[in-house]
Amino acid sequence: MIEVNDKKFKTFEKTWSNEEGIRGFFTLVNNQPLGKRFMGTAMVFFALGGILALLMRIQLAVPENNWLSPLTYNQFFTVHGSTMMFLFAVPFIEGLALYILPMIIGSRDVAFPRLSAFSYWLYLFGGTFFFISFFTGDAPDSGWFAYTPLSGPKYSGLGLDFWVLGLALVEISGIGTGIELGVTVLKMRARGMSLNRLPLFAWTILVVSIMIVFAFTVLLMATTLLEMDRMLNTKFFNTDFGGSSLLWQHLFWFFGHPEVYIMFLPATGIISSIVATFARRPIKGYTYVALAIVITGFVSFGLWVHHMFATGLPELANAFFTGASLIIAVASGIQVFAWIATIWGRNPAFRVPFLYFIGFLVNFVAGGVTGVMVAVVPFDLQVHDTFFIVAHFHYVLIGGVLFPVFGGLAYWLPKITGKMMNERIGKLSFWLTFAGFNITFFPMHFMGFLGMPRRIYTYPNELGLGELNMLSTIGAFILGSGSLVFFYDVIKSLKCGAPAGNNPWGARSLEWSLSSPPPIYSFLTPPHYQEKDGEFDETHRPQGIVSEVLTAAPTTWRATPVTHALTAEVEAIQWLPGPTWLPFLSAVVLLITFLGMLLKLYLLSAFSFFIFVGLIIQWLWPSMSPKIQQEALALEEITGVTLRPSGTKSTVWWGMLGLIIVLTMGMGSLFFSYFYLWLYSDMWPQGNLSVPDQKLFLGASALLVLSAPLMFWIKREIQTRKSRHIFIAALLNFIMVSLALIIYTWDVLKLPFDPTLNAYTSVFYSIYWLIMGFVVVDLGICLSVMSRIGTDKKIEFPGFLLHSQIANMFASFLGLVAIASWIVLYLAPQII
C-alpha cells in the first residue's frame, strides 16, 4: 500500500470536492453526482410516464368507455411513449453508466466532465420543455414516432413544437453523453485492462455509445427538418409540394430501431455483471458474448424498414430487412445461452438482483420470439397496428430493459449509497412487477389476434374483449404497485438500510474494491488491473511509477491516467476540469435560443445563440494556469509520461472524431433525403426549375478543398517544431475559409428560388445551410489556431500540436463535404 500523509490527502480530497451550497449545485462536474442526477431525473419521468399508462388502462378497462376523450387518449399515448423512450430508458442507462462505468474500468472520472454536466442540464431542460406542452392545452398527439402529416403544421399545434424542441435538447444531451462514454471506455481504462479483459458492461457501453452517435444524429436531423416544415414552411414532408411522409418514417426508424438496442445492450451488460457475481464465475464464452454485442450493434442499423412493412415498399427490399431481423435474434440468443451456461450447475443465490435476471430472461425471450414472428412480412401485415405489437414491444422493453434496470439498481445501489436494500421488500417488489407485467401484457397477444387496434381510445362491446382488457388493467395496477414498492425500498434503504460494506455480493470486479459509497475521486491510487481466473484479482496491488506518483496526486488539480485504446498501457496523464458554471450557463442559453424559436422571438434566439457560441469558446479555451503547467511539466519529468498528449493518445482527438461522425451523419441524412425525394418525383429538380449556376459554389468549395492540405502543412510544421511562416500560413488559411463563407453566402442570396417553394428547394437550401454552418465552425477553429500561434511563438505548451491536429481533421472533413455536396447538388442532376 502506498503511504499518503494526511495533509496531502486532505488537499487532494478538497481538489476533487465540489463547491459548497447552491453554487456547488450548479457548478459540479464530477461523474458520480451527475450520474445520480441523471438516474433520479429519469425515475421522475418514469413515474410520470407510468401514471399516464395507468390512466390509459383505466380508459380501456371496459368497452365503449368515454372517460377519456379520443384527443386526450392520443395525447396520453404520445407523451407516455415519448417519455419512456426518450426521457426514461436511455437517460437512466446513461446515468448509471456515468456513475458506475469509471469505477468498473478504473478511472477517476469520465473523459469530458464538463460535457457530462452540460448533457445533464440539457436533458433536464429538454424534458421539462417537453412536459410543458401539457400546459399549453395542446399536448402532442401524433404518437412517439410523430408520423407526418399528423405532426406537420396542418394537423398539430404548439404542443408539437414543444415536443420537437424539447426532444432536440434531449438528443443533443444524448449525443454528448454518447461521445463522453465511448471515449471514456476507449481511453480511460486502468492500466492492464486491455480490450480482451474489458468487462462486458463496458463492452455494451462502448458499442452503444457508437450507436448513439450514429442514430441520434439522424433523429436530430429529422426533427430539425420537421420543425423547419412547421416554422419556416419548408416542404420536406409535404406531399402537395413534392415532399414525402415516408421520408420521415425512414429517418425516424433509422434512429428508432437502433434505439431499442441502445436501451437493450447496456441492460445485457447489467445482466452479465449480475450473472457473473451470483454464479460466482466469469461469463462463459466471453469472446462470443463480446462478438454478439458488436454484431447486435451493427445489425440493429439494418432493421429499420421492418417498422414500415405495411407502407408499400418493394417486397424485395422488405425481404432483406426480414433477413436482418431474423439474424439479430441469433446474436441476442448467443448472450442468453452464455448466461444459462454460466449459471449451469452453480446453484446461484436467489437474491433480488438475480430474481430480476430470471424475470428478464423469461420475459425477454418471449418478446424476442414474437419479434421473430413480426419480422416475417405476411405475419406482420396481419398484426400490424394491433395490440399484438403492443404486447411484443412491451415484452422487449419492460422485459429486456426495465427488469435489468431494477436488477442493476438492486445490485449497485449498495455501492452507490453504502446501504443494503431490504431483501423481503425487494422480493415482494419483484413478484408484483413480474406478475403484474405478465397479467397486463400477455393477454394483449390474444387481443391483437382478435382485432383490438392500437392507438384507438376505445373498442366496441361486440369485439368481446372486455374481460381481457379488464385483466390487463388489473395487471397494470399490480405492475405499478411493484414499482412503487421498489421505490419505497430504495427510500427505506437510504434512511435505515443495513450497512453494505465494500462488497456485499462477493463480486469480483473493480468497482467492488472501493468503499461504499465510493469517494468522489473513486481511486486514490490509479489501479493496475490484473486478473486471476478471468476476473479482477483484488489481491494485486497497484504498481508502476504512474500509480505511485498519482497516489493522492496531483493535489491542486484533477488528473487521471489515459491508456492505449487496445492494450491499456499508460499513454498520458489527463488534466480534468474542476467546478465551473460554463455547462449550466451554456445549457440555459441554448434553452433560451430554443424558446426564442418557439415563440418566434428570432432576435432573442439569435442573441442568445451568440452568447452560447461565446461560452463554448471560453469552454474550449485552454484553461491550465501557468502554475499548473509548471507542475505538469515536473510530473512529466518524474513519470516520463506526457501531460500534453496529441493524436490518438489524447481524449480530445477521439472526441473530435465523434463530432465528425455526428456531422457526417447529419449531412448524410440530408443527402439521403435529397435522393429519396428525387426517387419519388416525376422530375428533378421539381417544379420545372433548373439546377442553379454552379460557378460560385464550385469556387468556394475549391477554397475549402485547398484549405485542407494547407492545414496539414501547418500541423506538420508544428509537429517538426519548425515555426517558420506558420502564422502567415494560418492567416492565409483563415482568409481562404472566410472567403469561402462570403462566396457561399453571396451565392445562396442570389439563388433563383426560395426554400419554401417545394421539397427540392427545401433540401437544396438545407444542404447549403449546413455546409455554411460547418464553415463557420471551421472559421472558429482556424481563428483559435491563429491566435495560439500568435500568442505562443515558441510553440511550447500544451495542446498546441493537438490544436493543429484537430484543425487539420476538421479541414479535411470539410473539404470532403464540399466535394460531396457539389456532386449531390450540381453534378448528379446533370448525369443521372
Place this chain on the structure above:
Amino acid sequence: MNNLKITLIAFLGSILWVIHFMSIYAFAEFGCQSNWKWTSGVIMGITFICFLLGLFSIYKSYKVSQLISKETQSTLYFLAHYGIINNAVFTFIMIYQSVPVFYFRGECL
C-alpha cells in the same frame, strides 16, 4: 503489423456488411421504383463480390492470428481471433440476407 491494421482486419467483415447492406437496399428501393430490369442481377453481383471479399477477410484474419503470440501479445491475439469469427459471421449474414433475391428472380413486386 500495427494495431490499427489488425483492428481494421478484425472488423473488415462488419464494414463489408454495411457496404453490402446499404447497396442492396439502395438498389432494391431505387431499382424497383424505377423499374430497372437489372436490379436483381446487380444485387446478386454485389453479393457475390462481397462474399468473395468476406472470404478474403476470414483468410486475412486467420493469417494475422498465425503471426501473433498468445503469451506476449494477448490483446492482439484476442483481436485476431475475434476477427476470424466476426468476419465469418458477417460473411454468412451477407449471404443469408441476400437469399430472397433468388426467390424474386428479377421481380420486385
